[in-house]
Each structure stands twice: as C-alpha cells, then as structure tokens.
Amino acid sequence: MPEMKGFDEISAEDKERLNLTGINTENMEGRSGSFLLVNDHVYHAGSAAEGIETLMIEAALEKYEWLKDYFWNIVPADKDEYTKYVAERPQRGYVIIAHKGAKATFPLQSCMFLQGDTIQCVHNIVIAEEGSEIHLIAGCASSMDTKVGAHYGVNEIYVGKNAKVTSTMIHTWGEEVEVFPRTCTVVEEGGTFLSNYVCMKPTKKVQMYPTAYLKGEGAVARFSGVVVAGTGSYVDTGSRAVLQAPNTSAELITRAITNGGTIISRGAVVAECPKTKGHIECRGLILKDGIMHAIPEIEGHVVDVELSHEAAVGKIARDEIEYLMARGLSEEEATATIIRGFLDIKIDGLPPALQKQIDAAIDSADNEGY
Amino acid sequence: MLEINNLHVEVGGREVLHGVSLTIQDGQTHVLLGPNGSGKTTLLRTIMGFGSSRVTEGSIIFNGVDVTYKPVHERARLGMGIMFQRPPTISGLKLGKFINATTNIGTEEIPALAEKLHMTKFLERDVNAGFSGGEIKRSEILQLTVQNPSFVMLDEPESGVDVENMSLLGHAAASLLEKDMHMKTRTKSGLIITHTGYILDYIEADVGHVLIDGYMRCSGNPREILKSVKASGYKECIACQK
Known part of the structure; x- marks a missing residue:
C-alpha cells in the first residue's frame, strides 16, 4: 500500500477542483477528520475528533473483528455489475466509526479523486453508534487531465439509536466521467439521516438511487438534491425510503434544471408499517430543450400511512x-x-x-x- | 413627467384601451377611477411595459424619452415605479437581499425604513411567500421606497388592507410622493388607481380621471368626481359626454 502523503502531491489546479467540492486541502481546520483517495490509493486518513475514527477499510477490518457484519451487508456484493466489480477487487475506502455518544463539531471530509483514465472503486462504511452525531462531506472530483473515467462507489451507512448522520455529497466530475454510487443506509430507533446531494457540473453519466431503511421507531430520513444538467450530461438520480417502523418519516426534495441534458429524477417512499409519513417534492425547470423526467412513487402497504408527492416541470x-x-x-x-x-x-x-x-x-x- | 398620446392597447388579441391620452406634470398626483374591467390596470401595466399589453398605436413619453417600446427595466431605471396589486412569490429570494440589490438610496437607511413599515422580520423571508394582504402592500411600498422612483404608480393601494395598515401605507405613500414638501419644490408624480378613495385621506391628488370601457370619459377635480361616483355610480359618467 502506498505511503500516505496527504494533499501535497496534488496539482494546484486540481486542488482548486477539490476545493469546489468543499474539501479543505490545506489543513484540518474546521474539519473533524479527513480522508483522501486518489484512484485506488489512499493518500490520507485521519481523525481529529475524540471518539471518532477514520480508518482505511482494510485496516479497519483487521482491527475490528465485528466489522465483517457490516461489510457487504446492506449493499449486497452481487446487487449489480458495479457492486460485483468493486467486490472482485482489493477493497479501498474508509470506515468511519463514531463511538457511542461521540459528537463531531466539524464535518469529516472525504475526497474521492479520479486522476488519469481509469476506473475508481470505492467501498466506504459509516457507523454512527448510539447517540453519536457526525457530518460527512464527500467531495467527488476528477482531475483536469482525466478524459475518460469511471467511479464505482459502494457506501454502507449505519445510523444507530438516537444517532444523527448528515451526509453531503458534492460532485465535480468531468464531462467524460461515468459515476455509479451504490448507497444504502439503515436508521435505528430515534435516529436521523440527512442526505444532501449537489451536482452542478457537467458529467457524462451519473446513475444512483440511494435507499434508506428506517428500521427503528421514530427514525427520520431527509434527502435533498440539487441537480443541473447541461448538454451531454445524463443524470439519473433520486432516493428511496422504506418506512419499516411506527412513527418513521421521510422527506425527499429535489430541484433540477436541465440546460440541454437529461435528468431523471426518481423518488420513492414505501410504507410498510402503520403510523408512518412520507412526502416527495420534485420541481424541475427546463431552460433549454432537454429531458426532465420526474418519477415520484409512493407505495403504501398498510392502513394508517400518510404519503404524498408533488412534482412540477416548467419554465420560469x-x-x-x-x-x-x-x-x-x-x-x-x-x-x-x-x-x-x-x-x-x-x-x-x-x-x-x-x-x-x-x-x-x-x-x-x-x-x-x- | 408623463405624456400619453392616443394609446391603443391589446391584451390577448383584444383591444382594451381605445386611444387614451393623459398628461401628468412634475409634482402632480392623478387618480384613476372606473368600474372593474375598464382598463385601469392595463393602463398602468402598459406604462410600465409589461409583455401582456401590446401597444398598437400611440405613444408614451416619459421625461422627454419615448419609452413606448422600451423594456421594463429601462423604464424602471429612468424613474418609473409600480406597486403591484397581486405580485408573484419569488421562492428562494429573501426580501432583504432583493431590496439591497435594487436600492437607489443606498443600504444604510433600509433597516429603519423596514422597521417603520413593520417589515423587519420579513426581510429574512422569501419575497411575498405567505404574505397576507396588508403584508404584501407594506412589502411593495418598502420596495418602492428604496427604489425611489420619480413617477409612482399605485394599483389599488387600499385593497385588502385594515385600518391600521392603511395609515402606515398612506403615510409611506405620501412620503414617496413628497407630499410633505411644498408643491413648488415637489418633483415626484403619481398615478393611483382607487375604488374607495381612502388613499386620498393621506395623499392630496391634483387631477382625477374616469376610465370606462377603455375610454377616458372625464377628468377634473378628484374629490368632486369621487363624490359623484359614490353618490350615483358610473352610470352618470357613461351618460355624460363631457
């Protein structure tokens, strides 16, 4: 495994692209932890907050025997061709563990950087134990010199009892990059999961449909997305929440603008348990001929659920x-x-x-x- | 200030104004009366240049500049301002940010002006989002005050406003029109649509006009016209060929 060197070896121009995704490349100021993956090489992993560990996945699996139960657990390795591709290769990525009650004041940053023409495979696991609170900011970017590339990312996020995880992902990929994140989250009793996604830069193809399973009573999930697609961009995103316990609720909000590109904006709330609530809101603007396809789905299985959706596509x-x-x-x-x-x-x-x-x-x- | 000559205007392919002429001198305030659907709002919207009103004949001269076909923002920058009766909601745009971006009097006085109009807490809210009738009027008058136009158009400033708000609005509108200044030094002009005339308790108007079915039927002393309309409605104006 290459030695961890930090952000020093990244060109100034590429650092600027990383800064756009919210990554602080200079120091740890204002950050509780930091992780940098360039292609398949981990350059930097560390944590500056008490009770919170940022580890490389291989090291973490060695350190904690129990971690194997969280590994390829909510995202099955054979889910699709992308997860299979990741599973067949050496595992690269981070494991963040917020131990019981630990609260990070500042966000933990992770940066997935694609350099040259290659496929980047990532497998990350986030575990927020009971009562902990963490904010993750994931900046995903490709280098100026990347012409053709792909990013396959697997994320398994566990939000424990009364824990809170905020995950903010900002994409700054190149025009010839294809991205296939595969993310699942489980939220236990009283837990909160907030997911924010921003994709404003042209990307050849993004395809993802993260799912949150609200397993414990009173669990809450909120997904917010802001997507802009110019000519040549194909963005197929959305989110899904499965309400599996009483008093769980989910809200899925998207703002999308097509400026010549294709946007497929999905959203689904599945209520499998009574006393649950879900709402989907998708608003789209077409500024230049393109495709804006909103697919909100609400699915109730039992009596006593409240599900609604509103979708609108139009012009200013x-x-x-x-x-x-x-x-x-x-x-x-x-x-x-x-x-x-x-x-x-x-x-x-x-x-x-x-x-x-x-x-x-x-x-x-x-x-x-x- | 404003000179309108033989203005013919179409809305949705139908002629709504049939040759309206109107002259407003510097420092004068005129009121526009008329039954619903007579074309009053269309006249204001045409003066401001909104796209739904199409001028087919005639001209609008503002301070010597022919603005008949100029875009809305150029007219605003030349000194025109309008209070909307039913303004749209602008999601995601804070009222405070908006007036900071459009002010012509600097930003220093804004907090005090907002306070005076009881709008301080609205500065952090999206423009017109969930505002009540009175709040919309106060927001509009605040926007106009910072824009500081030399020619002010008010479209039914009294509608949907309670007594307390009416007093706030009336005084703010009067100060916008420099009614506190001597008539000799006053330069600002106004054109006000009113049905009830309540606004005239705060603003002394110089000339009144009655617009019926797209024709200017009458011009004269605003209080006399209002009195007559209140007494016998518009049927006299329709019959009157003055």
Whole structure:
C-alpha cells in the first residue's frame, strides 16, 4: 500500500477542483477528520475528533473483528455489475466509526479523486453508534487531465439509536466521467439521516438511487438534491425510503434544471408499517430543450400511512421576471436571480459550514451562467 | 413627467384601451377611477411595459424619452415605479437581499425604513411567500421606497388592507410622493388607481380621471368626481359626454 502523503502531491489546479467540492486541502481546520483517495490509493486518513475514527477499510477490518457484519451487508456484493466489480477487487475506502455518544463539531471530509483514465472503486462504511452525531462531506472530483473515467462507489451507512448522520455529497466530475454510487443506509430507533446531494457540473453519466431503511421507531430520513444538467450530461438520480417502523418519516426534495441534458429524477417512499409519513417534492425547470423526467412513487402497504408527492416541470414564469425587472433588474439579472432562488433548498439541521459549502457550489455554477 | 398620446392597447388579441391620452406634470398626483374591467390596470401595466399589453398605436413619453417600446427595466431605471396589486412569490429570494440589490438610496437607511413599515422580520423571508394582504402592500411600498422612483404608480393601494395598515401605507405613500414638501419644490408624480378613495385621506391628488370601457370619459377635480361616483355610480359618467 502506498505511503500516505496527504494533499501535497496534488496539482494546484486540481486542488482548486477539490476545493469546489468543499474539501479543505490545506489543513484540518474546521474539519473533524479527513480522508483522501486518489484512484485506488489512499493518500490520507485521519481523525481529529475524540471518539471518532477514520480508518482505511482494510485496516479497519483487521482491527475490528465485528466489522465483517457490516461489510457487504446492506449493499449486497452481487446487487449489480458495479457492486460485483468493486467486490472482485482489493477493497479501498474508509470506515468511519463514531463511538457511542461521540459528537463531531466539524464535518469529516472525504475526497474521492479520479486522476488519469481509469476506473475508481470505492467501498466506504459509516457507523454512527448510539447517540453519536457526525457530518460527512464527500467531495467527488476528477482531475483536469482525466478524459475518460469511471467511479464505482459502494457506501454502507449505519445510523444507530438516537444517532444523527448528515451526509453531503458534492460532485465535480468531468464531462467524460461515468459515476455509479451504490448507497444504502439503515436508521435505528430515534435516529436521523440527512442526505444532501449537489451536482452542478457537467458529467457524462451519473446513475444512483440511494435507499434508506428506517428500521427503528421514530427514525427520520431527509434527502435533498440539487441537480443541473447541461448538454451531454445524463443524470439519473433520486432516493428511496422504506418506512419499516411506527412513527418513521421521510422527506425527499429535489430541484433540477436541465440546460440541454437529461435528468431523471426518481423518488420513492414505501410504507410498510402503520403510523408512518412520507412526502416527495420534485420541481424541475427546463431552460433549454432537454429531458426532465420526474418519477415520484409512493407505495403504501398498510392502513394508517400518510404519503404524498408533488412534482412540477416548467419554465420560469414571465410575471416573476417582469416583477424583478420593474424594480430595475435587467432580464438576464432577473432570470439568474429566480434560478438561484429556485435552487435554494432549505435543509434543517445542517451545520452552517456545510450550508455555506452547498451555497458556494451552487453559486460557482451560477456565476458561470446557464 | 408623463405624456400619453392616443394609446391603443391589446391584451390577448383584444383591444382594451381605445386611444387614451393623459398628461401628468412634475409634482402632480392623478387618480384613476372606473368600474372593474375598464382598463385601469392595463393602463398602468402598459406604462410600465409589461409583455401582456401590446401597444398598437400611440405613444408614451416619459421625461422627454419615448419609452413606448422600451423594456421594463429601462423604464424602471429612468424613474418609473409600480406597486403591484397581486405580485408573484419569488421562492428562494429573501426580501432583504432583493431590496439591497435594487436600492437607489443606498443600504444604510433600509433597516429603519423596514422597521417603520413593520417589515423587519420579513426581510429574512422569501419575497411575498405567505404574505397576507396588508403584508404584501407594506412589502411593495418598502420596495418602492428604496427604489425611489420619480413617477409612482399605485394599483389599488387600499385593497385588502385594515385600518391600521392603511395609515402606515398612506403615510409611506405620501412620503414617496413628497407630499410633505411644498408643491413648488415637489418633483415626484403619481398615478393611483382607487375604488374607495381612502388613499386620498393621506395623499392630496391634483387631477382625477374616469376610465370606462377603455375610454377616458372625464377628468377634473378628484374629490368632486369621487363624490359623484359614490353618490350615483358610473352610470352618470357613461351618460355624460363631457
């Protein structure tokens, strides 16, 4: 295994791309832990917070015998061709363990960086034990020199009793990169899982459909997604929540803009237990001919469930543009202002640092124009 | 300030205004009366340049500039301002951020102005999202105050407003129109649509007009016109060929 060297060997230009995804490449300031994977090589893994460990997956499996029960558990190795591909190769990735009651003040950052023309395979496991609280920020990016590449990522996330995990993923892949994350989460009694996804940069293909199983009473999951797809981008994303215990609830919110690309925005809430609630909200804007395909699904199996969805696809309303113009904004300024507002999703419970990062990712694409 | 000549306007392919002419001098405030559907709002929207109103004939001259076919924001930048009767909600745009971006009086005075209009806590809310009738009016008048236009159009400022809000709004509108200044030094002008005339308790208007079925039927002393309309409705105006 190559020696861990940190971010020093990454070019300034690529560091900038990483910074866009919310990764702090200079120091650990404002971070509780850090992990850097370049292609299949771990360059850096460490944790600066008490009770929280960031380990390489191979080392973690050696250190903790019990970890094997969490390994290829909620994401089956034979789920599809991508998980099989990952399972057949040496395991690279991180294991984050937040021990009982541990609370990280700052986000733990992990960075998946693709360099050159290759397929990156990742297998990550996150375990938040009872009463712990962690915020993960995953920045996924490819180097300026990557022309063709792929990222297959497996993530297994365990949110323990009364624990809280916030996972924020910002994608900055290249125009010729294909991405296939496979993520599953289990949430125990009283646990909270918040997942935020931002993809503003052109990517050849993204295909993912993370699922959360709310197994314990009172568990909560909230998925928020902001996606912009330009010409040549194909983004098939969404999220699914399975409500398996009383008083569990899930909310799935998406804002999507196509600027010539294809967006398939999926969402599903499956209620298998009474006294459960789920809501899906998907709003799409078509700024330039492309495809915006919203597929919200709600599925109830028993009496006493409340499920709803709203989906809307449209254009910017003329009266909104003219309203802003009447106060002196030009048509372009008015349009940009409305789009920025459209993408502004409110995420309760998100640390300000992460909200700022999400805002910055959206702003950076915004400033380049649509 | 404003000179409208023989204005013909179509909305959705149907002519709504049939040759309207109107002149408003610097410092003057005019009120526009007329039954529902007579074209009053269309006239204001046409002056501001909104796309739903299409001018087929005539002209709008604003401070010597022909603005008949100019885009909305150019008219706003030349000094026109309008209070919307039913403005749209702009999701994700905070009122405070919006007025900071459109202010022509700097940002220093904004907190005090917002406080005066009881709008401080609304600065952190999305523009018009879930605002009540009175809150929308206060938000509109706050936006106009920071925009500081030289020509102010108000579309039914009284509608949906309770007594307390009416007083707040009336005083803010009066100050927007420099009603506290001497008529000789006053330069700001206004055009106000009203059904009830309550706004005239706060703003002294100089001229009143009655618009019926897209024709200007009458112009004169605003209080006299209002009194007559209140007494016998618009049927006299329709019969009157003055």
